[in-house]
Amino acid sequence: MIVTHQLTKKFGSLxxxxxxxxxxxxxxxxxxxxxxxxxxxxxxxxxxxxxLATAGSIELFGQPIPAxxxxxxxxxxALIEGPAWYGHLPGATNLSLFDASxxxxxxxxxxxxxxxxLAQVGLSGVGRxxxxxxxLGMRQRLGLAGALLREPxxxxxxxxxxxLDPQGIHEIRDLLxxxxxxxxxxxxxxxxLAEIEQLCTRVGVLDKGRLVLQxxxxxxxxxxxxxxxxxxxxxxxxxxxxxxxxxxxxxxxxIDGENPAQIxxxxxxxxxxxxxxxxxxxxxxxxxxxxxxxGSDRVMAPTS
Amino acid sequence: MIAVExxxxxxxxxxxxxxxxxNLLPAVVAVLLAITxxxxxxxxGPAFLSAVLSNGSLFSVAALAIVxxxxxxxxxxxxxxxxVAGEAQAGTLRxxxxxxxxxxxxxxxxxxxxxxxxxxAVVSVSAVGFVLGTALLGNEPVTxxxxxxxxxxxxxxxxxxxxxxxLAIGYVALSMLAVAAMAVLLSTFTDSPLSAALGAxxxxxxxxxxxxxxxxxxxxxxxxxxxxxxxIDLFRDPxxxxxxxxxxxxxxxxxxxxxxxxxxxxxxxxxTS
Numbered sequence: 198m199i200v201t202h203q204l205t206k207k208f209g210s211l212x213x214x215x216x217x218x219x220x221x222x223x224x225x226x227x228x229x230x231x232x233x234x235x236x237x238x239x240x241x242x243x244x245x246x247x248x249l250a251t252a253g254s255i256e257l258f259g260q261p262i263p264a265x266x267x268x269x270x271x272x273x274x275a276l277i278e279g280p281a282w283y284g285h286l287p288g289a290t291n292l293s294l295f296d297a298s299x300x301x302x303x304x305x306x307x308x309x310x311x312x313x314x315l316a317q318v319g320l321s322g323v324g325r326x327x328x329x330x331x332x333l334g335m336r337q338r339l340g341l342a343g344a345l346l347r348e349p350x351x352x353x354x355x356x357x358x359x360x361l362d363p364q365g366i367h368e369i370r371d372l373l374x375x376x377x378x379x380x381x382x383x384x385x386x387x388x389x390l391a392e393i394e395q396l397c398t399r400v401g402v403l404d405k406g407r408l409v410l411q412x413x414x415x416x417x418x419x420x421x422x423x424x425x426x427x428x429x430x431x432x433x434x435x436x437x438x439x440x441x442x443x444x445x446x447x448x449x450x451x452i453d454g455e456n457p458a459q460i461x462x463x464x465x466x467x468x469x470x471x472x473x474x475x476x477x478x479x480x481x482x483x484x485x486x487x488x489x490x491x492g493s494d495r496v497m498a499p500t501s
Numbered sequence: 502m503i504a505v506e507x508x509x510x511x512x513x514x515x516x517x518x519x520x521x522x523x524n525l526l527p528a529v530v531a532v533l534l535a536i537t538x539x540x541x542x543x544x545x546g547p548a549f550l551s552a553v554l555s556n557g558s559l560f561s562v563a564a565l566a567i568v569x570x571x572x573x574x575x576x577x578x579x580x581x582x583x584x585v586a587g588e589a590q591a592g593t594l595r596x597x598x599x600x601x602x603x604x605x606x607x608x609x610x611x612x613x614x615x616x617x618x619x620x621x622a623v624v625s626v627s628a629v630g631f632v633l634g635t636a637l638l639g640n641e642p643v644t645x646x647x648x649x650x651x652x653x654x655x656x657x658x659x660x661x662x663x664x665x666x667x668l669a670i671g672y673v674a675l676s677m678l679a680v681a682a683m684a685v686l687l688s689t690f691t692d693s694p695l696s697a698a699l700g701a702x703x704x705x706x707x708x709x710x711x712x713x714x715x716x717x718x719x720x721x722x723x724x725x726x727x728x729x730x731x732x733i734d735l736f737r738d739p740x741x742x743x744x745x746x747x748x749x750x751x752x753x754x755x756x757x758x759x760x761x762x763x764x765x766x767x768x769x770x771x772x773t774s
Binding site for chain 1: 502504505508509512513514591592593595596597598599600601602603769771772773
């Protein structure tokens, strides 16, 4: 779906995106994570042909960007750095103008397409109000409606839940999962770990312009080979599991060993009550913190 | 895309407010002339005003001469300066380009919409001028018997007058297109419509200033505003073509160079707005 090879963008002497090799496959919900200023938006803009790469190549649907963007982009829906509309016009008029601007815009089916897109994002009852009277969340929904208007095979969404309340976020998540189930590939750029963790099947992490990680979420969150035990009698447990205890925090023990059932049997046989038992999995946050440096909006003087 | 741009232009309240304001000054002048019947002394004040007291149909041209030095360029610069920078500022530019609309195509559509505005402005000013002039000023019907007197003193028939008014409208529109081209060029450089409009006006003010400077005599024939008022020559008998022709040539050169630069910049620009 999306393949980049050594994609690089320099603004003057600043390297915004540095030799990034993205690989998004059909059917993925790909989470593109990165701190503010890590180069996410620049990458997204390059994928869409808005910013021209300094070096490297991009392919969407197997076709080179920006050379073949007129063939490729009609199959892509995008939300880039927040929605943007003509404030003095109603949402439906905005969508209809947007639809009429590009190719393959059948006039007869336009009305239906606009209504469908508005219904999908929960704005069908919004009426003739001008967009400038919309709330932040409504504008975001209208932005999504714009991305969905052409029934795209690939959605490239930059911070799609920005400005939405928890209920709205939940709705959008369901919407994206539903679209994905029907075959839409979703490329989701965000700095919100929770959003990516709940939604995505694959994750790419950008840090200071470099892609430091690109793996299926399931692999990242695979068991670490350690087990967490909470017990009423931690001292007895430590004695019993001598040498295998890697750490202790109150009644919480970290045990070397990937089989919780075996540890449980050992403890219970010795009469140590077990409150909680689980194979340790790192959260996405822990994985990412391990592999990235401090946020790139933190500007420190170089230490000598 | 051209149809979309024209819809955007007509659905924008600002377009109509600008046109209204543009017509206000000639209207005030017409009313004042009608009430006082005091025209400027020959050779002073805006062109044609002394002539319109006897026959109001020339007020359509006088109205153009009134708004040409400042009002019309301001209106055109504001609309044209908004063309690309306005979309960039609103953020809609990035969505148009990924819809996708080709950059050249978008620029052409913007130019057509600016052209439509220029024509609308020039035609509306002369039409309103004609209506006001005939209603308030010399209200004798223009027939073959009551011919209009040209600036040179001889008589012009109504059909000659109509042709000349149309030529004048075309000439003024062309002059304004060069202003529009400058504003569109700047509009592709900045994300601020205001900067683009003011930049284009600065260019005109600079040109007008150099026209008053004797030391700049050698470059004066090449300044964009040098032949702006030459459309007055269209109402001499016979028509004095020399300055009109030069004016058309200069404007076409400016138009080609400025639009070429706008295209070259916009088609290769990183869109970061």
